[in-house]
Amino acid sequence: MTVFNALNIFVNIWNPTTIRNKSLFKVGHHTWVIAAVNGLTKIINSLYISPIDIQLFFSLYLQNILVIMTKKVVLVQDNEAILDIMDQVLKEEGFDVTSSLTTEPIEKIDEIEPDVVIVDDYIKGNKKGSEVIEELKSVPETEDISAVLTSTAHDLPEKAKECKADDYIEKPFDIDHMIEVVKKNS
Structure with a gap:
């Protein structure tokens, strides 16, 4: 078994910390101190691994780490074209998006x-988006989920404040501003 395979087997979580110019990696139940020595990397238990293997190791696990770090967005809008644009832009930015023209995702x-819920104030159904957000913020299990209200209404800032939304996006919206608001609140 190669050291690379051993690392693959034991890795669960790694947390780099600096200890006297060395990187400490906690790998599963094992803690290995890695230090660069003459083009090789020495692991405390006398195993040696080349820098290329370390690069390969972290490139393979970086993908898994990014999946864990992906922020989830629930997107509910009243207009299918706007929903599609917002959905596509947020997915391109790396968000895991659940989008709908109804409040079905809110029920789930x-x-x-x-991490964040984006709701238009004029969604289809029995409730307005501001009422949906107000309900989310009044329940202990969901009160910490960031909520963003969207609308074309001129009084959107006041509506957002009244329903305890964390932020708002005025329509028509600037895509860069929308991305900034979602990143800030996720």
Whole structure:
């Protein structure tokens, strides 16, 4: 078994910390201190691994780490074209997006576990978006989920404040501003 394979087997979580110019990596239940020595990297238990193997190791696991770090967004809008644009832009920015023209994703909020919910005030259904956000913010299990209200209404800032939304996006919206608001609130 190569050291690279051993690292593959033991890796669960790694946390780099600096200790006297060395990087400490906690790998599963094992802690290995790695230091660069003459073009090789020495692992405390006398195994040696080349820098190329370390590069390969971290490039393979970086993808898994990024999946863990992906932020989830629930997106509910009243207009399919706007929904599609917002959905596509947020996915291109690396967000995991659940989008809908109805409040169905809101009803499944416990399953989805989003970092941020973006709701238009004039969504289809019995409730306005501001009412949906107000309900989310009044329940202890969902009160910490960031909520963003969208609308064309001139009084959007006041509506957002009244329903306890964390932020708002005025329509028509600037794509860069929308991305900034979502990143800030996720």
